[in-house]
Amino acid sequence: MLRFGRRILHAFLVLVAVSLLSFLLLAIAPGNYFDEMRLNPQISSKTVETLKIKYGMDRRWPVRYVKWMHSVAKGEFGYSFAYNCPVGSLLWGRARNTLLLAGLATLLAWMVALPWGVLEALHKGEWMDRAGTLLTALLLAIPDVLLGLFLLLAAARSGLLPAGGMTSTNAGAVTTFAQTRDLAIHLILPVVGLALGLIPILVRHVRSAMVQVLEASYIQAARSFGIGKFRILYRHVFPVAVNPLLSLLGLSLGTLLSMSLLMEVIMSWPGLGPLLLEALFARDLYVVMAGVMLSSAFLLAGNLIADALLYWSDPRIRAV
Amino acid sequence: MRIKWNAKNRALVFVLLAVHLPVVFPGFFSPNDYATQNRNLPFAPPTKLHLVDEAGHFHFRPFVYELNETGSGERGTTYQESRIARFPVHFFVHSAAEDSSNSGTPRLHFFGVEQPGLVYLMGTDGFGRDVFSRMLFGGRISLAAGVLATCLALSLAIVLGVISGFYGHWVDTIVMRGVDIFLALPWLCLLFAVRAVLPLHIRTTETFLLFVGIIGIVGWARPARLIRGLVLTAKERNFVLASRAFGASDFHILRRHILPQVTGTLLTLAALLIPQFLLAEVTLSFLGLGVGEPLPSLGNLLAELQKYSVLTSYWWMYCPAMALVLLFLAYQWTAKALQDEITEVTW
Numbered sequence: 001m002l003r004f005g006r007r008i009l010h011a012f013l014v015l016v017a018v019s020l021l022s023f024l025l026l027a028i029a030p031g032n033y034f035d036e037m038r039l040n041p042q043i044s045s046k047t048v049e050t051l052k053i054k055y056g057m058d059r060r061w062p063v064r065y066v067k068w069m070h071s072v073a074k075g076e077f078g079y080s081f082a083y084n085c086p087v088g089s090l091l092w093g094r095a096r097n098t099l100l101l102a103g104l105a106t107l108l109a110w111m112v113a114l115p116w117g118v119l120e121a122l123h124k125g126e127w128m129d130r131a132g133t134l135l136t137a138l139l140l141a142i143p144d145v146l147l148g149l150f151l152l153l154a155a156a157r158s159g160l161l162p163a164g165g166m167t168s169t170n171a172g173a174v175t176t177f178a179q180t181r182d183l184a185i186h187l188i189l190p191v192v193g194l195a196l197g198l199i200p201i202l203v204r205h206v207r208s209a210m211v212q213v214l215e216a217s218y219i220q221a222a223r224s225f226g227i228g229k230f231r232i233l234y235r236h237v238f239p240v241a242v243n244p245l246l247s248l249l250g251l252s253l254g255t256l257l258s259m260s261l262l263m264e265v266i267m268s269w270p271g272l273g274p275l276l277l278e279a280l281f282a283r284d285l286y287v288v289m290a291g292v293m294l295s296s297a298f299l300l301a302g303n304l305i306a307d308a309l310l311y312w313s314d315p316r317i318r319a320v
Numbered sequence: 321m322r323i324k325w326n327a328k329n330r331a332l333v334f335v336l337l338a339v340h341l342p343v344v345f346p347g348f349f350s351p352n353d354y355a356t357q358n359r360n361l362p363f364a365p366p367t368k369l370h371l372v373d374e375a376g377h378f379h380f381r382p383f384v385y386e387l388n389e390t391g392s393g394e395r396g397t398t399y400q401e402s403r404i405a406r407f408p409v410h411f412f413v414h415s416a417a418e419d420s421s422n423s424g425t426p427r428l429h430f431f432g433v434e435q436p437g438l439v440y441l442m443g444t445d446g447f448g449r450d451v452f453s454r455m456l457f458g459g460r461i462s463l464a465a466g467v468l469a470t471c472l473a474l475s476l477a478i479v480l481g482v483i484s485g486f487y488g489h490w491v492d493t494i495v496m497r498g499v500d501i502f503l504a505l506p507w508l509c510l511l512f513a514v515r516a517v518l519p520l521h522i523r524t525t526e527t528f529l530l531f532v533g534i535i536g537i538v539g540w541a542r543p544a545r546l547i548r549g550l551v552l553t554a555k556e557r558n559f560v561l562a563s564r565a566f567g568a569s570d571f572h573i574l575r576r577h578i579l580p581q582v583t584g585t586l587l588t589l590a591a592l593l594i595p596q597f598l599l600a601e602v603t604l605s606f607l608g609l610g611v612g613e614p615l616p617s618l619g620n621l622l623a624e625l626q627k628y629s630v631l632t633s634y635w636w637m638y639c640p641a642m643a644l645v646l647l648f649l650a651y652q653w654t655a656k657a658l659q660d661e662i663t664e665v666t667w
Contacts, residue, residue, distance in 0.1 A: 010500075017501050141648035143599050145606055146641050149625050156632050163628075258506030262603060266626070277607060295506045 007307060011300040018296050019072075019289075023065050026285045051081075068286070077293070078286030082279065087290045090275065095257065095294065098264065098271035102256040104187060105194035110252075113199050117206025124211055136200035144197045148266035151193045162186055165268055190267040194260055198252070205248050213241045239313070246309040254302020258295040324661075332657055339650045343463055346456035351432045351439050354457040355614045358438070358448030361387060364399055366443045366636050374403045383408040384439050407437025443636035445624060455640040458616035459647070462605075465532055465617075466598030470590055472536025473597070477543035478586070484544070485551030486574065495544070502541035507600070528611055535600045543589050547582060554581040584662040591655035595648050602644065618644050 059067075068078050076086035083090055120132045142150075155161040165186055213219065214237060222232050252259075257272065264273030272291055279287035311317055342349040369382040385401035413432040433439045442451040484495035554560065560577045568576075598618075604610035605619025606626075613620065621640040625631050 014500050014504050018504055021501065137652055141645050141652055143602065143644065145603065145622055146644070149631065153631055156628070255506060265607060280609070292505065296504045299506060300504050
């Protein structure tokens with residue numbers, strides 16, 4: 001347990017370092033939101049100066065960093081210049097949409113990849129394995145951008161699914177059931193796109209983890225004792241093969257916030273991706289920063305969860 | 321590490337050459353310039369190569385007809401071939417060069433058609449620019465970004481990984497903390513953050529170099545950790561210990577004993593990282609943060625597909641994307657071949 005406390009502390013320190021690093025980067029950056037504003041002839045330079053003072057942008061960066069830390073503690077994550085409101089309130093709604101999308105995609109990907117990888121490993125070298133490997137290689141070679149575009153094309157051509165967005169414009173005040181249905185229909189495309197990108201990676205890991213255990217000598221011994229195929233699989237293979245997969249699960253939980261950014265932009269899903277991109281173009285730096293911080297916090301949390309799961313599942317680790 | 325010259329590896333080398341040569345020498349392999357616009361032919365479909373002419377005569381040398389606009393409707397401009405004059409295809413021709421790339425001097429092309437004929441193997445984009453040529457030139461830029469960023473990331477990774485693995489102690493601690501920080505940042509977010517720092521409107525060459533810098537600096541952490549691990553085991557091997565006992569200097573041990581043990585993994589890493597970094601360039605350019613017009617890159621060629629009309633009506637605009645997939649497959653294959661080679665040597 002002490003070890004675990006240290007891990008948490010370590011993760012927290014890394015997070016602080018990340019924030020310091022990104023803050024420094026933003027501090028030495030040439031140009032900011034107000035420089036772009038100054039180019040606008042309709043805004044007087046006096047207004048710009050007052051705004052700058054109001055947001056504390058005239059102070060040196062250590063002062064700003066401390067102020068920013070305060071607002072993080074309050075859950076505000078700084079102030080967005082472009083939206084004129086605390087970043088936190090902007091972020092939560094968007095993060096919820098992103099989590100919904102990425103969570104479903106991750107779930108789907110694992111549900112497909114687990115049986116697929118196990119089947120490939122059990123039939124290693126046979127036609128099923130080869131065909132599967134070929135398919136994963138092909139899927140792996142198609143970048144996410146392209147997957148998204150293909151799906152959009154398919155949706156546009158067939159007209160069965162809406163091409164992008166999260167809700168239909170005319171789906172205003174109808175029943176909750178109709179709303180849910182509308183949301184579900186809009187979810188299909190981005191979820192499938194994300195899952196297709198994730199599946200080949202997962203399948204490869206599942207397969208290699210399984211193959212490694214299946215070739216171990218204690219499995220052969222179990223087989224020679226005449227233990228049934230399924231019992232070997234459930235009692236002897238899975239508990240060992242699950243270890244690398246738990247780390248992978250932690251990682252895929254950690255990337256929940258960041259994996260779908262690109263797909264969101266392509267499918268115009270109102271998640272963190274489009275928000276960050278807009279903020280980037282507007283040089284609304286606190287929004288970008290909050291996005292980065294939130295994603296890395298998730299990643300670190302994912303690693304911690306993986307550690308905890310490993311600790312729980314593997315007695316060998318507990319013994320250390 | 322010695323690579324066997326068997327049929328499989330020969331095929332691999334052939335594929336790699338076939339994929340890379342046209343992209344590395346786009347000026348030679350593309351029939352047109354990448355920036356020349358032909359406003360009469362927006363979104364023209366790929367030029368058809370014929371062998372049999374209107375009168376039914378067979379020609380050994382393929383030829384093309386001139387395209388004429390027949391009207392523009394809802395689905396864009398429609399074209400028809402005017403079958404009056406034939407323009408045969410020739411190999412190794414000199415262009416009558418309004419090449420923007422080399423100011424007016426005629427340039428040797430791998431193939432082309434007789435003047436004033438035009439050949440667009442993959443059609444044209446909205447400005448009447450040759451998609452095939454743009455794909456090759458864009459491929460060069462994207463590939464260069466991938467390769468240079470990989471070189472940068474790997475050199476950083478080698479220096480830091482080897483130092484941290486070889487010398488250990490506090491150096492190791494510092495470097496590994498750095499790795500932790502960089503691994504805690506999702507790469508797209510990090511790219512966004514670093515990109516946010518840079519001015520939006522800068523010249524294209526500067527963007528390109530900045531890009532390579534950003535991607536390279538962001539990508540050093542994972543390979544560095546891998547290399548450190550390898551060095552840790554490598555320096556405990558008996559022959560390394562023996563060499564140390566004979567009084568070899570650190571530099572000698574690193575050069576003669578440690579680095580050779582890492583080379584195979586380095587090559588595999590390179591084959592894995594190049595497509596990954598190439599994809600980073602594609603992603604940023606796709607989002608409009610990278611290489612800008614009129615310079616093509618695989619990313620901003622893909623970005624045109626974001627327009628609904630292009631996505632649904634002009635299938636030839638997908639060709640650059642297919643090239644990207646081919647490139648990725650080639651690199652995947654290379655990485656796998658190298659990986660097999662290493663495991664055979666080590667185990």
